[in-house]
Amino acid sequence: MILYRLNTIGHIVKGNSSSVIMNQLRKLSHLHLIKQRAYVDGKWVGASTEKVFQVSNPANGEILSEIPDMNEKDVEAATKAALTAFKKWSNIRPYDRSKLMRNWFDLMVKNQETLAQIITLEGGKPYAESVAEVNYGNSYIEFYAEEAKRINGEIISGTQPTKQYFVTSNPIGVVGLITSFNFPLAMITRKLSAALAAGCTCIIKPSTDTPLTALAMAELAHQAGIPKGVVNVITGSHGSNASIVGYLCSNPDVKGISFTGSVEVGKIINERCAPNIKRVCLELGGNAPFIVYNSANVANAVQSAISSKFRCSGQACVAPNRFLVQDGIYDCFIENLLVEIGKLKMGDGSHKDVKVGPLINVAQVEKIRHLVEDAVSKGANVLIGGRKAPLVGDLFYEPTVITDIRETMHIYREEIFGPVISILKFRTEEESLLVANQTDLGLAGYIFSGDINQIFRVSKELEVGMVGVNEGIISAAEIPFGGIKSSGIGREGGHHGLREFLDYKYICVGNLN
Ligand SMILES: NC(=O)c1ccc[n+]([C@@H]2O[C@H](COP(=O)([O-])OP(=O)(O)OC[C@H]3O[C@@H](n4cnc5c(N)ncnc54)[C@H](O)[C@@H]3O)[C@@H](O)[C@H]2O)c1
Numbered sequence: 001m002i003l004y005r006l007n008t009i010g011h012i013v014k015g016n017s018s019s020v021i022m023n024q025l026r027k028l029s030h031l032h033l034i035k036q037r038a039y040v041d042g043k044w045v046g047a048s049t050e051k052v053f054q055v056s057n058p059a060n061g062e063i064l065s066e067i068p069d070m071n072e073k074d075v076e077a078a079t080k081a082a083l084t085a086f087k088k089w090s091n092i093r094p095y096d097r098s099k100l101m102r103n104w105f106d107l108m109v110k111n112q113e114t115l116a117q118i119i120t121l122e123g124g125k126p127y128a129e130s131v132a133e134v135n136y137g138n139s140y141i142e143f144y145a146e147e148a149k150r151i152n153g154e155i156i157s158g159t160q161p162t163k164q165y166f167v168t169s170n171p172i173g174v175v176g177l178i179t180s181f182n183f184p185l186a187m188i189t190r191k192l193s194a195a196l197a198a199g200c201t202c203i204i205k206p207s208t209d210t211p212l213t214a215l216a217m218a219e220l221a222h223q224a225g226i227p228k229g230v231v232n233v234i235t236g237s238h239g240s241n242a243s244i245v246g247y248l249c250s251n252p253d254v255k256g257i258s259f260t261g262s263v264e265v266g267k268i269i270n271e272r273c274a275p276n277i278k279r280v281c282l283e284l285g286g287n288a289p290f291i292v293y294n295s296a297n298v299a300n301a302v303q304s305a306i307s308s309k310f311r312c313s314g315q316a317c318v319a320p321n322r323f324l325v326q327d328g329i330y331d332c333f334i335e336n337l338l339v340e341i342g343k344l345k346m347g348d349g350s351h352k353d354v355k356v357g358p359l360i361n362v363a364q365v366e367k368i369r370h371l372v373e374d375a376v377s378k379g380a381n382v383l384i385g386g387r388k389a390p391l392v393g394d395l396f397y398e399p400t401v402i403t404d405i406r407e408t409m410h411i412y413r414e415e416i417f418g419p420v421i422s423i424l425k426f427r428t429e430e431e432s433l434l435v436a437n438q439t440d441l442g443l444a445g446y447i448f449s450g451d452i453n454q455i456f457r458v459s460k461e462l463e464v465g466m467v468g469v470n471e472g473i474i475s476a477a478e479i480p481f482g483g484i485k486s487s488g489i490g491r492e493g494g495h496h497g498l499r500e501f502l503d504y505k506y507i508c509v510g511n512l513n
């Protein structure tokens with residue numbers, strides 16, 4: 001049988017690359033969680049067409065694996081499996097759901113190193129960041145394994161003596177979970193854990209660029225005893241995503257879609273779900289302002305800038321996108337920032353001293369290049385970086401600081417999603433708020449100030465879903481993560497995240513005496 005392999009740039013190459021791939025897999029053989037099949041109805045399966053696509057390491061282009069390039073027929077099979085499983089999963093005792101989720105959590109913790117290696121291999125982020133992501137992602141499983149036991153109803157005391165009012169919370173049914181490339185474990189557990197706790201069954205469509213982590217997680221869910229059909233993972237190439245996700249959006253048996261990704265694709269999904277009035281939760285792009293006032297602790301502001309900006313090489317939805325620095329501490333902030341950026345080492349994330357890895361693909365690198373070149377052509381100044389790093393690898397862009405940003409520049413309004421700090425100087429608080437809110441996105445925002453009155457004033461006025469005050473890393477399993485405006489609909493994490501997968505049912509018992 002000649003295997004047709006659709007590689008990531010869409011060309012069909014005939015089957016003699018299997019030796020390359022098997023050699024690569026042999027090198028990874030200790031990574032027992034690297035899969036070459038998708039996971040449907042408790043079984044490891046290929047695509048009905050036998051098509052595959054390749055997953056590569058963005059640090060060096062090495063092929064890591066070939067996995068199924070699936071289509072609507074494959075998604076239909078997964079949907080049927082999830083529908084069958086829902087009847088039982090939604091009716092087992094919450095304590096039993098909780099126990100199975102706890103089993104999965106324990107296996108995810110036990111396999112932390114292998115999971116982190118897979119994240120670094122397919123996503124490129126430094127290994128230490130991958131370990132942090134595994135811990136962060138696992139905290140959602142732990143949190144919702146507990147929440148599963150506390151999904152209670154209500155008894156409402158009414159004004160009518162012959163009636164008694166009850167409210168129950170019930171799982172919405174089969175849900176589609178579609179996730180982005182940048183946090184391939186945490187973006188899944190943030191949705192999947194809440195959905196499982198609520199009693200829903202799931203069809204996961206991970207990013208085409210980083211699917212291996214999802215498949216590894218499915219293996220551990222299988223080992224944990226989570227029943228067949230409860231968790232399903234469908235994989236697809238860039239050319240297959242629209243049909244796979246379109247099927248999930250339009251099939252009335254799928255009662256909700258939880259999507260993490262770009263605003264552009266989020267809008268497509270929202271439109272596709274509208275005809276069925278399907279529940280949607282959209283976690284979309286950001287354009288976070290990072291405002292440093294004259295009263296700020298500059299050392300803390302600089303360290304926070306580095307930690308929040310260069311996480312995943314700047315490819316984080318909550319990464320600061322526009323740095324607004326007040327005139328009184330501008331020079332001090334810039335001077336200290338350049339010193340710290342000069343310490344950052346770029347390279348393959350599997351090397352322990354690397355702090356900045358590659359971007360995920362050529363499109364991302366070219367987007368960054370265009371944003372910087374456009375800004376420079378309109379008067380911006382590059383203080384450090386500002387160029388690709390071909391000597392390190394095709395997908396590397398140097399950590400960059402660019403100043404004198406103006407409204408006419410694309411970098412002023414667009415989500416950068418790369419290792420580029422763009423800085424504007426401002427004079428007054430009013431000016432900072434005007435610039436900060438001058439975007440149709442509203443996910444996160446950051447304030448660095450020593451004035452408590454200013455902190456509360458600005459926090460109130462910032463048009464975002466989440467505010468970091470004197471802190472650059474704000475995500476946690478207990479909090480309602482999400483944004484406003486075009487950054488999305490709904491929340492993930494905390495008890496708020498459960499509500500995305502639950503419906504209320506009101507029961508009125510009358511004729512009582
Ligand atoms: N708000 C959040 O919680 C959050 C978290 C992470 C990333 N993001 C955002 O995600 C974006 C980066 O992630 P990305 O590049 O993976 O996003 P993306 O929108 O390109 O892809 C997201 C998912 O949709 C799939 N997809 C791509 N094109 C599709 C199409 N036409 N139809 C159906 N599905 C399609 C992808 O395979 C992936 O699984 C950034 O904008 C970032 O801000 C937001």
Ligand SMILES: O=C[C@H](O)CS(=O)(=O)O
Binds near residue numbers: 183475
């Ligand atoms: O990219 C977006 C993620 O949600 C970032 S975080 O790890 O949740 O902060």
